[in-house]
């Protein structure tokens with residue numbers, strides 16, 4: 001048997017990286033800002049543990065466009081790199097300095113928020129640049145600054161530089177086919193999309209604001225009228241991100257207003273308040289934080305818009321959470337952030353991944369628990385929200401067995417008179433009156449209160465409860481509930497749902513065993529004959545005892561006859 005080694009030469013692999021590393025060229029900026037963030041967080045960590053004797057200060061990352069020079073600059077004040085480090089981390093493709101750092105400081109740095117992972121991010125710069133420069137100075141004093149230049153071929157130049165302050169400047173010479181990345185609006189769009197909640201402040205240009213120190217005096221204009229003098233403007237850094245988004249904080253530190261203002265930060269175009277939120281926070285057996293919001297779902301909601309956003313260490317990854325969040329919860333909004341979701345892999349792999357499965361069931365459980373506690377602690381409020389949330393809950397009960405089990409205790413069944421019962425309450429209520437010959441408990445429901453008005457009235461007159469079940473998937477849910485309750489223990493009765501305008505209503509035995517008529521057999525037959533004499537031939541007349549004290553008889557006409565009559 002021959003054995004050999006596959007020889008991967010950089011000449012071959014470089015164009016491949018450029019073309020196929022990421023299908024989306026725009027993510028180069030996310031990658032470079034992630035590296036700048038990592039460099040800053042590393043320095044923060046090293047100075048916290050006393051290994052770097054530096055004035056950490058208030059570092060930020062700056063993004064600058066030089067339109068004439070066709071260059072894009074990304075500048076940080078992080079750890080920087082020595083000559084040896086450039087050789088090791090940059091010249092070795094697929095060697096991740098981030099991973100090495102986490103490995104080296106694994107006891108203390110696991111919560112440092114370091115993003116890098118695969119050691120490929122930096123090279124995504126070549127998807128949009130024909131030449132890339134790195135000017136970098138390590139935080140270690142004795143190291144001198146270095147200048148690395150590479151035009152995308154495997155050759156690079158490495159020289160000394162005269163950079164004074166620590167940190168790294170990356171200069172991209174934007175390629176002819178990528179000049180969109182020299183446009184201010186395009187870069188701003190990318191910064192807002194990917195970096196809006198990254199942990200280090202990101203400066204992009206400056207802006208004018210009212211000077212907060214300045215107090216306008218009252219002055220007289222030329223006609224002697226009193227006015228305030230114009231506000232003084234000052235120029236400040238335009239910081240595009242919020243480094244401390246709500247989901248990274250402790251739930252106990254947040255008020256209701258904080259949750260709703262974060263909602264607006266996430267979805268600036270959403271003016272409707274969410275109904276409630278669920279703060280996710282777990283660090284074992286996987287790491288996950290986030291906030292999910294229940295929006296009002298009654299209005300024609302566009303579920304393709306304003307979807308749940310997935311982050312990894314505060315870097316936006318995608319708003320397609322298929323496979324990570326169970327389908328029925330994809331109608332919610334909000335963010336989830338987890339470093340434990342494998343990203344550069346296909347969706348079908350994701351669905352099979354153990355960690356992802358656990359994440360998905362954790363989210364389901366948290367949502368069920370939150371609903372349960374809302375139901376328990378504020379039943380009235382829960383009832384008011386029911387119509388806005390029922391679609392999600394009913395859909396969840398249909399699609400996730402675990403959720404069904406939990407939700408069965410708080411799912412509500414509204415009646416046409418606006419009373420809300422849980423399933424168990426409902427059964428208790430209707431059991432005495434709504435049992436049929438085969439001992440099924442029959443739950444009557446309407447799907448449209450207006451169209452089925454007369455049937456509803458009739459059923460109510462007979463003392464039956466009529467539910468109003470009008471959501472589009474309720475018929476499936478009914479089937480499921482009937483199925484779940486068909487094989488019950490001897491003392492429990494099976495459940496049947498019946499539409500209020502179906503024949504079913506006639507099968508209900510309302511009378512108890514002891515409701516025996518006061519009339520004798522003979523009298524009853526006589527009475528029946530008399531009644532039959534006065535109603536039209538096609539009607540079948542039945543005599544039924546109602547109860548032993550009140551009216552001795554009612555005359556019932558079969559449902560189908562009644563309907564025929566209605567039609568003629």
Ligand code: ADP
Nearest residue numbers: 035039089096097098116117118119120121122
């Ligand atoms: P990863 O971030 O996954 O480790 P990258 O290809 O993005 O891989 O970067 C490779 C390495 O280069 C980083 O791990 C880091 O050591 C170094 N590096 C990249 N950018 C910077 C920077 N701005 N400051 C300091 N080091 C950097």
Ligand code: MG
Nearest residue numbers: 035116121122
């Ligand atoms: Mg990186």
